Amino acid sequence: MNLIISRTVDEYIKSFTRPDSGTLELERFSSQDLTISDVRSYIEPETGKFINLLIHVTRAQRVLEIGTCTGYSAIWFGEALKKTGGRLYTVEHDIQLVNEAVVNIREAGLEDTVEIIHEDAFKALAGFEDGFFDIIFQDVKKALYVSLHGECVRLIKPGGLIIADDTLFKPLNVYYKFGEQTDAYNRLVFADKRLYSAIVPIGEGLTLSVKL
Numbered sequence: 001m002n003l004i005i006s007r008t009v010d011e012y013i014k015s016f017t018r019p020d021s022g023t024l025e026l027e028r029f030s031s032q033d034l035t036i037s038d039v040r041s042y043i044e045p046e047t048g049k050f051i052n053l054l055i056h057v058t059r060a061q062r063v064l065e066i067g068t069c070t071g072y073s074a075i076w077f078g079e080a081l082k083k084t085g086g087r088l089y090t091v092e093h094d095i096q097l098v099n100e101a102v103v104n105i106r107e108a109g110l111e112d113t114v115e116i117i118h119e120d121a122f123k124a125l126a127g128f129e130d131g132f133f134d135i136i137f138q139d140v141k142k143a144l145y146v147s148l149h150g151e152c153v154r155l156i157k158p159g160g161l162i163i164a165d166d167t168l169f170k171p172l173n174v175y176y177k178f179g180e181q182t183d184a185y186n187r188l189v190f191a192d193k194r195l196y197s198a199i200v201p202i203g204e205g206l207t208l209s210v211k212l
């Protein structure tokens, strides 16, 4: 359940959040798989829909996701990018998750839109040129948000968006250790003069930063 808003509001929003793809059947990516070990935790469907909408609004062509897991969020973004004619590059270091994601992406018919990069995030990001991406989605291990920030700013084009998930863990008082890490990330981006940032209370929080 969304931890921010009341159950009634949460259920109301979710009632408008039908998956865009049959592959996004929520049971397939069941919350039974959720752990707080930061491995199997998927974005909320309403977060998927919101970023899908941002891809449409910005007509994004190149989107980077850091942290694929089994491809749930990649399918939300891939559905939008199929329509904008763009491409999603999504990075995952765990081969078992990569294999699951490959199957899910193929079942969604998005294999020509979504490229899964099996690599450590630092190594993968180093391979792209400055300003390559229109949107970057940080959903990797929370401890890495701060250390990957410099690379994200390098890789995002001026006017592009860096989006980080789970950034309200601290005030929600959940997953204490991760809350400190996402709080450190928020402090970093709000102090970064190259960016203009805002926090949106959707899912467990999204921090959006536009590169000035």
Ligand SMILES: C[S@@+](CC[C@H](N)C(=O)[O-])C[C@H]1O[C@@H](n2cnc3c(N)ncnc32)[C@H](O)[C@@H]1O
Binding pocket: 038, 039, 040, 041, 042, 043, 066, 067, 068, 069, 070, 071, 072, 073, 074, 091, 092, 093, 094, 097, 119, 120, 121, 122, 139, 140, 141, 144
């Ligand atoms: C929160 S999950 C991603 C969930 C996914 N975005 C979704 O909503 O469906 C974070 C993922 O980051 C991966 N990860 C953690 N550290 C990584 C690293 N250094 N490089 C690449 N992937 C990493 C984990 O294996 C995990 O699958």
